[in-house]
Amino acid sequence: MAKTDKSASAPxxxxxxxxxxGASMSTAPAEDRGQAMPGSFGGVRAxxxxxxxxxxxxxxxxxxxxxxxxxxxxxxxLLLLFLLSLATIPGSLVPQTGVDQLKAEQWQxxxxxxxxxxxxxGLFHVYSSVWFSAIxxxxxxxLIGCIVPRTWKFVGQLRGRPPAAPRHLDRMxxxxxxxxxxxxxxxxxxxxxxxxxxxxxxxxAAGSVGGEKGYLREAGNLLFHISLIVLLVAFASxxxxxxxxxxxxxxxxxxxxxxxxYDDFKAGSLFDADDLDPFEFDLDSFSGTYERTGPQKGTPxxxxxxxxxxxxxxxxxxxxxxxxxxxxxxSRSKVYLIGHGYAPMVTVRDGKGDIAFRGPIPSLPxxxxxxxxxxxxxxxxxxxxxxxxxxxFQGNFVPTLDLRTGxxxxxxxxxxxxxxxxxxxxxxxxxxxxxxxxxxQLDTTxxxxxxxxxxxxxxxxxxxxDTMTLPDGAGSLHFDGIRQWATFQVSQKPGNATALAGAVxxxxxxxxxxxxxxxxxxxxxxxxxxxxxxxxxxxxxxSESARLPEELADLAAALQPDAPxxxxxxxxxxxxxxxxxxxxxxxxxxxxxxxxPAETSxxxxx
Amino acid sequence: xxxxxxxNENLAHISNVLVYSxxxxxxxxxxxxxxxxxxxxxxxxxxxxxALTAPATPAVTVTTAKSAQxxxxxxxxxxxxxxxxxxxxxxxxxxxxxxxxxxxxDLYGRIAVxxxxxxxxxxxxxxxxxxxxxxRAPWGNMYEFSTTFAMAAVGVYLGLLxxxxxxxxxxxxxxxxxxxxxxxxxSVLYTDSDQLVPALHSYWLWxxxxxxxxxxAALWVGATSSLFYLFRDSxxxxxxxxxxxGAWDNVLSRLPSAATLDxxxxxxxxxxFPLWTFTIIAGAIWAEAAWGRYWGWDPKxxxxxxxxxxxxxxxxxxxxxGWKGRKAAYLALLAFxxxxxxxxxxxxxxxxKHSYAGV
Ligand code: HEM
Numbered sequence: 021m022a023k024t025d026k027s028a029s030a031p032x033x034x035x036x037x038x039x040x041x042g043a044s045m046s047t048a049p050a051e052d053r054g055q056a057m058p059g060s061f062g063g064v065r066a067x068x069x070x071x072x073x074x075x076x077x078x079x080x081x082x083x084x085x086x087x088x089x090x091x092x093x094x095x096x097x098l099l100l101l102f103l104l105s106l107a108t109i110p111g112s113l114v115p116q117t118g119v120d121q122l123k124a125e126q127w128q129x130x131x132x133x134x135x136x137x138x139x140x141x142g143l144f145h146v147y148s149s150v151w152f153s154a155i156x157x158x159x160x161x162x163l164i165g166c167i168v169p170r171t172w173k174f175v176g177q178l179r180g181r182p183p184a185a186p187r188h189l190d191r192m193x194x195x196x197x198x199x200x201x202x203x204x205x206x207x208x209x210x211x212x213x214x215x216x217x218x219x220x221x222x223x224x225a226a227g228s229v230g231g232e233k234g235y236l237r238e239a240g241n242l243l244f245h246i247s248l249i250v251l252l253v254a255f256a257s258x259x260x261x262x263x264x265x266x267x268x269x270x271x272x273x274x275x276x277x278x279x280x281x282y283d284d285f286k287a288g289s290l291f292d293a294d295d296l297d298p299f300e301f302d303l304d305s306f307s308g309t310y311e312r313t314g315p316q317k318g319t320p321x322x323x324x325x326x327x328x329x330x331x332x333x334x335x336x337x338x339x340x341x342x343x344x345x346x347x348x349x350x351s352r353s354k355v356y357l358i359g360h361g362y363a364p365m366v367t368v369r370d371g372k373g374d375i376a377f378r379g380p381i382p383s384l385p386x387x388x389x390x391x392x393x394x395x396x397x398x399x400x401x402x403x404x405x406x407x408x409x410x411x412x413f414q415g416n417f418v419p420t421l422d423l424r425t426g427x428x429x430x431x432x433x434x435x436x437x438x439x440x441x442x443x444x445x446x447x448x449x450x451x452x453x454x455x456x457x458x459x460x461q462l463d464t465t466x467x468x469x470x471x472x473x474x475x476x477x478x479x480x481x482x483x484x485x486d487t488m489t490l491p492d493g494a495g496s497l498h499f500d501g502i503r504q505w506a507t508f509q510v511s512q513k514p515g516n517a518t519a520l521a522g523a524v525x526x527x528x529x530x531x532x533x534x535x536x537x538x539x540x541x542x543x544x545x546x547x548x549x550x551x552x553x554x555x556x557x558x559x560x561x562x563s564e565s566a567r568l569p570e571e572l573a574d575l576a577a578a579l580q581p582d583a584p585x586x587x588x589x590x591x592x593x594x595x596x597x598x599x600x601x602x603x604x605x606x607x608x609x610x611x612x613x614x615x616x617p618a619e620t621s622x623x624x625x626x
Numbered sequence: 627x628x629x630x631x632x633x634n635e636n637l638a639h640i641s642n643v644l645v646y647s648x649x650x651x652x653x654x655x656x657x658x659x660x661x662x663x664x665x666x667x668x669x670x671x672x673x674x675x676x677a678l679t680a681p682a683t684p685a686v687t688v689t690t691a692k693s694a695q696x697x698x699x700x701x702x703x704x705x706x707x708x709x710x711x712x713x714x715x716x717x718x719x720x721x722x723x724x725x726x727x728x729x730x731x732d733l734y735g736r737i738a739v740x741x742x743x744x745x746x747x748x749x750x751x752x753x754x755x756x757x758x759x760x761x762r763a764p765w766g767n768m769y770e771f772s773t774t775f776a777m778a779a780v781g782v783y784l785g786l787l788x789x790x791x792x793x794x795x796x797x798x799x800x801x802x803x804x805x806x807x808x809x810x811x812x813s814v815l816y817t818d819s820d821q822l823v824p825a826l827h828s829y830w831l832w833x834x835x836x837x838x839x840x841x842x843a844a845l846w847v848g849a850t851s852s853l854f855y856l857f858r859d860s861x862x863x864x865x866x867x868x869x870x871x872g873a874w875d876n877v878l879s880r881l882p883s884a885a886t887l888d889x890x891x892x893x894x895x896x897x898x899f900p901l902w903t904f905t906i907i908a909g910a911i912w913a914e915a916a917w918g919r920y921w922g923w924d925p926k927x928x929x930x931x932x933x934x935x936x937x938x939x940x941x942x943x944x945x946x947x948g949w950k951g952r953k954a955a956y957l958a959l960l961a962f963x964x965x966x967x968x969x970x971x972x973x974x975x976x977x978x979k980h981s982y983a984g985v
Contacts, residue, residue, distance in 0.1 A: 048945060094946040101942060105935040105964075112928040112976060119923050147923050196707045255921065264918070314818070345828040345916045356918040511918045519920065523907045530900045534941075557705075569707045576705030 041186040047170035092165035100159040111146035185228035185542035192558035194569040196576045199552040200583040204545040210582035211543035228544040240532020250522035258515035263287040271503040274302035297352040301329035306504040359507040361385045365500040371404030389430040392417040404493045410449040415442035443479040538562035637759035644752030651745035656801035658738035666726030721880040765835040772811035778843035830912035837905040848894035849962035852955040855887035925976040929968035936961035
């Protein structure tokens with residue numbers, strides 16, 4: 021990788037000193053700005069097969085180590101993060117089978133030429149596709165590879181001491197100095213106490229005191245990255261062990277949580293039917309309210325399903341209300357209210373006058389005003405001569421009939437003026453044919469529609485209490501009443517609590533990582549040539565912060581009672597120079613001093 | 627019942643009047659800001675500042691409450707803290723501001739800020755009366771979301787001004803954006819005041835949406851700062867290399883320095899990132915309650931996630947040598963574009979569980 025970026029070029033001379041003073045202030049991996057191709061790791065190759073073997077082994081481990089270093093570098097983490105956000109996009113543009121199956125199928129029908137290609141690319145299930153998984157798995161491998169060494173480094177830092185004061189404190193990002201008549205030892209002792217009181221970790225050296233604070237920043241950062249792993253694991257386990265089923269329940273009926281009771285059911289690949297939570301509930305009543313006036317007339321305002329439930333057979337029964345945002349929580353499952361509709365209750369009598377059917381007619385809502393299609397299949401029927409046959413009813417139910425036009429589209433979703441319109445058929449329902457049938461569809465191919473005397477198709481609109489008498493004494497249907505039904509989704513998802521805990525930990529870690537400053541402060545006090553003591557304070561932060569100069573000024577102010585400044589007379593610059601002269605020999609181990617660059621004012625900004 | 631409906635309609639009407647009045651006053655503020663920049667460009671200080679001379683006095687005194695009181699005995703000297711920029715960054719002072727030292731420009735700038743305060747008051751009134759008219763949080767549809775979003779952005783700006791931050795240069799871009807946002811809200815996105823569908827009935831609406839709005843408003847400030855950083859940075863680069871001045875140099879020279887803008891953008895973005903994280907977590911908790919799953923790759927969720935990862939990218943870029951500066955700023959702008967797309971793009975172009983109440 022050729023480097024063209026200016027800021028990435030060789031460090032400025034003064035950076036090396038700041039580097040020593042700022043060393044191990046973070047556990048971020050050192051940036052490997054070097055070559056992309058490391059040449060040979062194997063070194064010298066001895067002659068013969070053994071030599072080749074040894075060389076290959078060295079080469080191989082070298083490459084593996086190099087790849088690992090690359091994968092766990094900040095640069096690759098950045099790249100993978102960027103790729104992750106890019107890879108997430110297609111899933112929001114192409115309908116996903118896992119999100120909305122119907123929409124995805126419709127899209128596939130509309131785009132016949134593209135669909136097969138998209139299918140191959142996994143664009144209909146992006147979030148479980150190979151390439152998406154590859155990115156996040158690599159990212160998380162990188163993350164683990166990053167966290168482990170960083171944790172060790174951090175533990176090491178926790179045991180370490182703040183480094184000795186750098187040679188040129190005035191080259192630190194924040195610096196203050198003054199002269200005092202107090203002795204250097206006194207000043208340093210006071211500074212040490214001050215720093216300790218402010219919860220700095222301190223280290224006294226000859227002529228200076230160093231302090232460091234804000235270790236929690238790194239702890240927070242590690243906690244955040246670890247929480248990301250916890251979140252991923254929780255999410256994955258939720259996907260693998262989850263189960264989710266739908267069930268329609270009519271008022272007065274009940275549901276027991278076993279596989280056979282569900283209308284539809286899906287589960288993660290590791291789900292086991294024995295894991296189902298054995299609760300039961302009865303739907304006592306359902307209520308819905310709707311906007312009565314205004315442009316959004318008919319929009320639902322509130323739905324409530326009133327149920328009686330128990331956690332397992334034999335447990336005490338309890339009452340509960342399930343609303344859209346308020347699922348029923350049993351010991352391991354949640355029951356959500358998903359939809360609702362009306363079920364006309366009818367009694368069908370056969371030609372002999374015996375009851376052939378009594379109960380709800382399954383009806384499906386077609387629009388937001390709950391116009392429903394209704395189908396009733398009566399297999400247990402005899403005609404007036406006692407001959408067994410099938411009856412079929414088909415029609416619509418509307419909760420609110422438009423009295424002016426009489427259209428069979430409901431005008432409002434509540435039961436203001438309900439009507440049931442049915443026509444009837446006789447013949448074979450085909451239920452015995454072995455082909456599975458939908459209860460909502462009537463197959464009339466082998467049936468004959470009842471006719472009026474005038475030969476027109478027989479049909480009747482009924483209010484509650486009305487009876488429809490079939491022609492030729494074939495029987496009757498009585499409209500007994502209306503019950504509401506509700507559909508429920510029962511979902512059981514392990515790992516939700518873990519995910520929540522991970523999210524909260526991530527948030528705490530993040531706050532620590534971003535709001536806590538890791539910083540170092542040094543105080544140096546040395547006798548100057550004129551017999552007064554030169555006090556110098558300097559601060560260095562991990563990230564440029566506006567608060568560092570403020571904190572330093574604060575510390576300086578707090579130190580001044582113990583090191584009262586001498587009368588201003590000679591300027592600051594002199595004082596600094598004197599301090600430099602006097603202390604140059606006293607310090608050791610610092611890097612050679614470059615020329616001091618021009619200083620700028622920054623404290624007043626931001 | 628009818629009486630209540632009538633008061634509600636009255637309130638909704640009052641709300642509309644207030645929002646329109648606020649727009650009128652924002653327009654005046656916008657014009658005053660223009661005047662501020664125009665007078666500033668003629669000022670002598672503005673012209674000298676364009677030469678990018680380094681300041682004569684490098685030292686700054688940071689005065690703290692303590693240092694002011696320190697010692698009853700003759701206080702001789704306050705601690706002076708000299709700060710210096712990070713190694714490698716350019717030593718360029720902040721520009722003098724939009725007014726560029728011109729007194730007339732400054733006067734217009736102050737008038738603009740006062741007008742913004744007035745417009746903000748009207749705006750708050752508009753949002754509050756809308757909330758009262760529907761008796762819920764005023765965030766049920768895009769019209770309400772947009773008006774509240776603009777209000778939050780102005781609030782963040784005024785808050786920063788109150789905290790004595792150097793943000794007056796934001797006035798013009800802010801009023802411009804606010805007028806665009808409100809204009810779009812009252813024309814295209816307008817929806818009559820109404821109730822919510824049951825799925826939105828939850829106190830998580832308050833928590834989740836208010837955090838989303840506040841995050842967005844603050845991220846707007848960060849993104850604007852990043853954008854101006856890019857302009858100002860090329861301006862400084864041009865000046866440093868002695869290349870001929872560009873057409874906008876007169877304007878750019880009055881902005882804060884590139885280093886200041888960059889740092890300001892970082893601080894804003896870094897501060898908002900946890901809030902945005904919380905917004906997503908709160909949304910997941912709400913989704914778990916409303917739809918039975920905390921994460922379902924719904925378009926809105928997908929784009930919140932993309933926005934989040936993009937900002938994480940930006941923060942990582944800042945921590946990675948070689949990626950600081952312009953590259954990081956591009957990432958910040960990209961991340962904010964994701965936020966905007968999540969709001970306008972997803973609501974209008976992509977349908978999912980998050981589409982309610984018309985738009
Ligand atoms: C899974 C996706 C990841 C996300 C969402 C993420 C997010 C973040 C965020 C938001 C920060 C900013 C906190 C701060 O500035 O102190 C951060 C810092 C950091 N991340 Fe990540 N990260 C991810 C993966 C990684 C990986 C794979 C690595 C290792 C290569 C890594 C290493 C670091 C380091 C070292 C810092 C601290 C930088 C500093 O001290 O200034 N992160 N991460």
